[in-house]
Amino acid sequence: MNFMINETAQKLRGGYYTPVDLAAFIARWVKEKSPKTILEPSCGDGAFFQAFKKVRGFSKAQITGFELDKVEAAKAKACAKESGLTNTTIRNQDFLQWALEQMEDGQPRFDAVVGNPPFVRYQYLPAPFQVTAEKVFKELKLPFTKHTNAWVSFILASMAVLRPGGRLAMVVPSEIIHVTHAQSLRSYLGRECRRLVIIDPEELWFDGTLQGAVILLAEKRRSKADKAEGLGMYPVKGREFLSLTPSDVFEAPQAINGKTVQGKWTRALLDLETRSLFDELADHDEVFRFDEIAKVDVGIVTGANKFFLVDDDVVRRFKLKKWAHPMFGRSDHCPGVIYDEDQHEANAANGKPTNFLWFLEHGQKVDAAAKAYIQRGEDEQLHTRYKCRVRSPWYTVPSVYATEIGMLKRAHDTPRLIINRIGAYTTDTAYRIRTRDVVAEKLVSNFINPLTALSAELEGRHYGGGVLELVPSEIERLTIPLSGKANVDLVDLDKAIRSLPTHQVLARQGKVVLGALGLSKRKQECVLEGWRKLRDRRHRTSSEPLAEEA
Numbered sequence: 148m149n150f151m152i153n154e155t156a157q158k159l160r161g162g163y164y165t166p167v168d169l170a171a172f173i174a175r176w177v178k179e180k181s182p183k184t185i186l187e188p189s190c191g192d193g194a195f196f197q198a199f200k201k202v203r204g205f206s207k208a209q210i211t212g213f214e215l216d217k218v219e220a221a222k223a224k225a226c227a228k229e230s231g232l233t234n235t236t237i238r239n240q241d242f243l244q245w246a247l248e249q250m251e252d253g254q255p256r257f258d259a260v261v262g263n264p265p266f267v268r269y270q271y272l273p274a275p276f277q278v279t280a281e282k283v284f285k286e287l288k289l290p291f292t293k294h295t296n297a298w299v300s301f302i303l304a305s306m307a308v309l310r311p312g313g314r315l316a317m318v319v320p321s322e323i324i325h326v327t328h329a330q331s332l333r334s335y336l337g338r339e340c341r342r343l344v345i346i347d348p349e350e351l352w353f354d355g356t357l358q359g360a361v362i363l364l365a366e367k368r369r370s371k372a373d374k375a376e377g378l379g380m381y382p383v384k385g386r387e388f389l390s391l392t393p394s395d396v397f398e399a400p401q402a403i404n405g406k407t408v409q410g411k412w413t414r415a416l417l418d419l420e421t422r423s424l425f426d427e428l429a430d431h432d433e434v435f436r437f438d439e440i441a442k443v444d445v446g447i448v449t450g451a452n453k454f455f456l457v458d459d460d461v462v463r464r465f466k467l468k469k470w471a472h473p474m475f476g477r478s479d480h481c482p483g484v485i486y487d488e489d490q491h492e493a494n495a496a497n498g499k500p501t502n503f504l505w506f507l508e509h510g511q512k513v514d515a516a517a518k519a520y521i522q523r524g525e526d527e528q529l530h531t532r533y534k535c536r537v538r539s540p541w542y543t544v545p546s547v548y549a550t551e552i553g554m555l556k557r558a559h560d561t562p563r564l565i566i567n568r569i570g571a572y573t574t575d576t577a578y579r580i581r582t583r584d585v586v587a588e589k590l591v592s593n594f595i596n597p598l599t600a601l602s603a604e605l606e607g608r609h610y611g612g613g614v615l616e617l618v619p620s621e622i623e624r625l626t627i628p629l630s631g632k633a634n635v636d637l638v639d640l641d642k643a644i645r646s647l648p649t650h651q652v653l654a655r656q657g658k659v660v661l662g663a664l665g666l667s668k669r670k671q672e673c674v675l676e677g678w679r680k681l682r683d684r685r686h687r688t689s690s691e692p693l694a695e696e697a
């Protein structure tokens with residue numbers, strides 16, 4: 148968890164500026180429509196004004212810029228002046244508050260919007276700004292969530308004050324494609340725009356931040372009769388695209404609509420053949436949605452993992468054997484798909500925290516040794532932590548049960564289910580899975596295949612580190628082939644996962660699991676390639692060593 152106090156002032160106001168060559172490309176695109184009124188909702192020191200000077204043809208436009216930071220607003224003002232933009236007003240105030248007033252009055256006023264909205268988590272926004280961010284959603288009758296980020300309400304409000312037929316072009320976080328909290332925005336853009344294009348770079352455009360960025364080009368529908376074409380993806384490598392004609396880039400990708408635009412936009416990263424094949428397979432009689440065949444629950448929440456999850460040495464030193472139960476919760480605790488006695492012993496011998504301390508089990512009273520250990524926890528103020536203090540006594544962890552299958556929340560390459568042969572407990576780094584009408588081993592062994600791996604990329608989310616994470620609602624939507632004819636030897640699979648690269652394991656599994664559905668070798672490869680493309684894209688957003696698979 149990040150705490151606000153650890154964040155830099157630059158990060159808290161979302162102050163990362165756009166390189167002028169990118170801003171100039173954006174300026175050239177909006178210039179094609181000869182805009183007379185232009186909005187820059189969060190202008191920083193004026194990168195886009197410099198770009199306007201470079202591109203030329205903006206000197207007569209009426210430009211309105213907003214910037215919250217006084218010093219930066221003054222710089223932007225000077226920059227606009229120096230760039231010969233005589234008709235420019237810089238307002239040193241909150242853009243959202245101003246935009247809300249315009250929205251109430253119902254008159255869109257700008258021919259074009261350019262910019263790069265602040266990236267600041269809702270929880271880090273000062274209270275009045277939280278209120279305005281929420282009001283923007285309300286005004287547009289869109290579902291709001293506190294998981295949102297400032298950039299979402301900035302794009303929404305900017306789109307709302309854009310004239311029909313106008314163009315919005317912004318550098319935005321690449322997570323616009325997949326984060327659940329941006330669903331309102333994706334749906335709104337899908338409805339409001341004639342066409343949407345995302346320019347998706349292979350590399351990171353910003354130093355000093357892990358946040359990948361993309362360029363969003365959006366043209367608003369002129370009227371309700373204007374057809375909404377949907378979204379196109381334009382992948383780029385390097386900066387060569389900057390010398391192309393922006394309208395050619397905008398018109399180049401085939402736009403897709405329907406469920407691609409209504410849901411996560413990750414599907415648009417796939418080619419038409421893979422997308423159609425994926426949809427066709429999802430409708431196959433022997434292919435299921437995860438929630439049709441299994442149930443997913445979060446793992447045990449201790450509130451103080453270091454205290455409750457301990458190695459054998461702690462158990463020995465504090466005489467806690469009576470309270471210790473086997474547990475696993477990280478990828479290095481189980482690199483394969485079988486968690487058994489051998490794996491558990493190997494983990495214990497390596498000093499891993501393989502014990503979960505469950506005090507006051509079945510009404511047993513804690514003994515003197517446990518009391519002493521609990522006292523140490525209280526000396527560290529663990530009993531005052533939120534998750535601990537809301538239960539009584541604080542050291543008794545609730546909802547303790549093990550399931551036959553566990554699944555780690557995060558994966559480097561692709562998620563896997565783990566058969567839990569010794570009834571070990573799993574904590575909040577893992578999920579507890581119970582099957583319905585399917586044998587656990589069958590589900591675990593068939594789960595590893597290119598189709599499920601691809602669906603995990605389509606449903607999941609990833610952040611700066613490039614690690615894939617799935618929350619329960621995303622797991623429930625996974626696509627699982629389960630043919631009666633697909634027989635996988637779980638022990639062999641376990642060995643393969645521990646020793647071979649993931650794509651090889653998936654290719655082998657594809658032959659058996661997808662082959663049993665009657666899928667040709669070429670089509671199996673097409674699904675595998677789809678997975679590999681999305682996995683590689685996810686990994687390349689990383690500019691630091693990947694976080695452990697957890």
Ligand SMILES: C[S@@+](CC[C@H](N)C(=O)[O-])C[C@H]1O[C@@H](n2cnc3c(N)ncnc32)[C@H](O)[C@@H]1O
Pocket residue numbers: 160161162163164165188189190191192193194195213214215216219240241242243262263264265266276
């Ligand atoms: C990512 S920077 C982009 C600056 C500039 N648009 C560019 O592309 O270089 C976002 C800017 O938004 C400003 N900002 C943050 N919250 C704001 C608000 N509520 N209203 C106006 N500006 C804001 C920050 O101070 C920061 O300078």
